[in-house]
Amino acid sequence: MSELITAARPYARAAFEFARDNDVVSAWSGQIEHMAALAALPEMQQVIDNPRLTKAQIADLFAEACGDDIDDHGRNLIHLLAENGKLALLPEIAALFEQYRDEAEGLVEVEVTSAMPMDAEQEKRIADSLKKRFGRDVKITTQIDESLMGGAVIRAGDLVIDGSLKGRLDKAATALSR
Structure with a gap:
């Protein structure tokens, strides 16, 4: 790819x-x-x-x-x-x-994958937080992936923020297996 x-x-x-x-x-x-x-x-x-x-x-x-x-x-x-x-x-x-x-229009495209549908307020909080982080306006697209069990995974370009329950459990399992 x-x-x-x-x-x-x-x-x-x-x-x-x-x-x-x-x-x-x-x-x-x-x-x-x-x-x-x-x-x-x-x-x-x-x-x-x-x-x-x-x-x-x-x-x-x-x-x-x-x-x-x-x-x-x-x-x-x-x-x-x-x-x-x-x-x-x-x-x-x-x-x-x-x-x-x-980029030319000052936008960052962000994909938010969550375990459950998000309401407008949740999307706005994520957009506001990412706008502060990137210093640019944010365009959010959302997806649902029930396998995440809870939380969300945020992707913006090369940045991936895994705040999902599945991600946390995977990290814990990796730490315990060492």
């Missing part, structure tokens, strides 16, 4: 810088997200991996499948990625593009 992110990073950075410099970040966000969804389809993966097709044919088929949802610059990106054999990286490119967008 990290190899994919590493390979996708220069393309995502270049796409974001182009979009930012041309004041089309929002439009490009939608285009790249559309391209990523298309690239993730099993049928499109078969086209991308088809050794009987030239890189130009793959790019043309991919761009045609995108239809009017992308502009000429988006088509150029598709051709560049196809020429370099990187079309399959579009999901990672899209994720990194959104990360760069959030």
